[in-house]
Amino acid sequence: xxxxxxxxxxxxxxxxxxxxxxxxxxxxxxxxxxxxxxxxxxxxxxxxxxxxxxxxxxxxxxxxxxxxxxxxxxxxxxxxxxxxxxxxxxxxxxxxxxxxxxxxxxxxxxxxxxxxxxxxxxxxxxxxxxxxxxxxxxxxxxxxxxxxxxxxxxxxxxxxxxxxxxxxxxxxxxxxxxxxxxxxxxxxxxxxxxxxxxxxxxxxxxxxxxxxxxxxxxxxxxxxxxxxxxxxxxxxxxxxxxxxxxxxxxxxxxxxxxxxxxxxxxxxxxxxxxxxxxxxxxxxxxxxxxxxxxxxxxxxxxxxxxxxxxxxxxxxxxxxxxxxxxxxxxxxxxxxxxxxxxxxxxxxxxxxxxx
Numbered sequence: 001x002x003x004x005x006x007x008x009x010x011x012x013x014x015x016x017x018x019x020x021x022x023x024x025x026x027x028x029x030x031x032x033x034x035x036x037x038x039x040x041x042x043x044x045x046x047x048x049x050x051x052x053x054x055x056x057x058x059x060x061x062x063x064x065x066x067x068x069x070x071x072x073x074x075x076x077x078x079x080x081x082x083x084x085x086x087x088x089x090x091x092x093x094x095x096x097x098x099x100x101x102x103x104x105x106x107x108x109x110x111x112x113x114x115x116x117x118x119x120x121x122x123x124x125x126x127x128x129x130x131x132x133x134x135x136x137x138x139x140x141x142x143x144x145x146x147x148x149x150x151x152x153x154x155x156x157x158x159x160x161x162x163x164x165x166x167x168x169x170x171x172x173x174x175x176x177x178x179x180x181x182x183x184x185x186x187x188x189x190x191x192x193x194x195x196x197x198x199x200x201x202x203x204x205x206x207x208x209x210x211x212x213x214x215x216x217x218x219x220x221x222x223x224x225x226x227x228x229x230x231x232x233x234x235x236x237x238x239x240x241x242x243x244x245x246x247x248x249x250x251x252x253x254x255x256x257x258x259x260x261x262x263x264x265x266x267x268x269x270x271x272x273x274x275x276x277x278x279x280x281x282x283x284x285x286x287x288x289x290x291x292x293x294x295x296x297x298x299x300x301x302x303x304x305x306x307x308x309x310x311x312x313x314x315x316x317x318x319x320x321x322x323x324x325x326x327x328x329x330x331x332x333x334x335x336x337x338x339x340x341x342x343x344x345x346x347x348x349x350x351x352x353x354x355x
Contacts, residue, residue, distance in 0.1 A: 003119060005126045005185040006093065009178040016175055018082035020089040032083050035175070038168050039072040039079075045150035046072075052151050063260050064149035067281075070256050075172050077249040078179045088242045089182075095235060096189055101196050101228065111199055115192050122188050125291055126181050132284050133173045139280070141166055176288070183243055184292040187300050187339065190235060194303035197229050202310045229307065236300075236337040247293075247341035251351075254289050258282065290349075297339035297347040304337045 013019040017031030046068045050057070057065075082089065103119070106112040140147045142162045147169050152161055204221055261282040311330060339347040 003096075003185055003189060004123050005181055006096070008126070009182040009185070012174050012178040013082065013182075016079055016171060016178075018079055018086070018179075020082070020086040020093065023086060023090070032079060035171055036076050036079050038164070038171070039075045042148060042150060042165060042168055043069050043072050043076075045152075046148065048151035048153075049149065061149060063263065067257060067260050068148045068150065070253055070260070071172060072168075074249065074253040075175045078175050078246060081243070081246040082179055085242050088238070092186060092235070092238055092242065095238075096186065099231060100189065100193055103192070106196070108199070111196075115196070118188065118192055122185055125184070126177075129177055129181060129288065129291070132287065133177055136281060136284060137169060137173050140169055179246075180288060180292040184296050186239065187296040190232060190239070191296065191300045191303050193228070193232055194300070194307060197225060197232070198303065198307045198310045200225055201307060205311070232304075233337060236304075236339075240340050244340060244342050247339070247347060248344060250293070251341050251345065251347075254285060257285050261285070293339070293347050294349050294351060298349045301336065301338045301346075301348060 010019050010021055014022065014028075015031065016035045017028040017033070019028065022028050046065050049061075049065055053061075103112060103115045106115065142165060144162075146152065146158075146162050146165050148165050150165070152158065204218075204225065308330070341347055341351075345351055
């Protein structure tokens with residue numbers, strides 16, 4: 001059964017027309033077009049405010065306009081990525097469900113509890129992210145004015161425009177949460193697989209004795225580990241190929257938003273409700289960047305490195321009889337994996353600190 005986060009994300013992705021499990025659906029196409037075109041309209045209205053505003057725009061107004069544009073450009077890029085990469089994402093989810101080693105099959109109870117704890121924490125991070133975004137959503141919702149900084153053409157009544165922007169604020173939250181959490185969950189589940197391989201490698205060399213294993217038996221066990229590690233390397237490559245463009249846009253979006261909100265906060269003279277909201281958005285942006293991308297990607301790379309460490313720190317040199325397959329796995333472990341943003345930068349904690 002798919003992880004809780006994946007199941008929930010797929011339900012919400014259906015709303016915006018990007019559920020990878022639903023292929024060639026006209027309804028999904030309509031929902032996708034509605035979501036992206038509506039976001040484009042809000043971007044257009046925000047841009048028009050530069051040219052059609054009757055009042056002089058303040059620095060605060062300009063900052064809000066740019067944050068609106070960046071947020072909905074991000075939404076369009078995410079939705080487009082998910083819609084155009086439906087088959088690739090579905091293929092990944094099938095591999096997660098069918099080809100990943102099952103946690104329940106882990107013999108060692110302590111190891112099994114460790115893996116289950118990670119999946120539970122992943123679920124809790126999803127819930128916390130939903131709570132934080134709901135708080136932002138309620139603080140942003142417009143009743144007597146539009147929630148986003150945008151231009152209102154004279155021929156459009158205020159109430160329908162408020163309702164329109166409120167709806168797309170909800171779609172913005174759905175898009176950001178579901179796609180970011182989906183990517184985060186896939187990366188974390190893959191990290192668990194690397195951790196499981198590392199544990200199996202350690203046990204293989206710890207438990208092996210020439211009296212216990214024949215050459216053929218040992219080779220079979222080692223081949224199973226090598227095959228699964230090769231599969232994980234291929235899967236890591238698939239993650240990068242599928243999400244690499246989205247990662248570039250995301251990093252650019254994060255850096256831009258951080259610059260805007262930090263500048264906005266720096267010029268504030270007296271604290272008000274908008275200051276609190278902007279500060280909250282700044283923290284929420286950083287939290288999402290770290291929790292959904294940098295931290296999982298760092299663990300992702302680290303766990304692959306630990307497989308090599310597990311081999312090197314084991315007593316492999318005592319089993320010269322199995323030297324050929326051992327050298328084979330050591331050679332394979334020289335390959336490093338990482339989550340990349342378009343080949344420009346690796347997503348990890350170092351990138352987070354630099355941002």
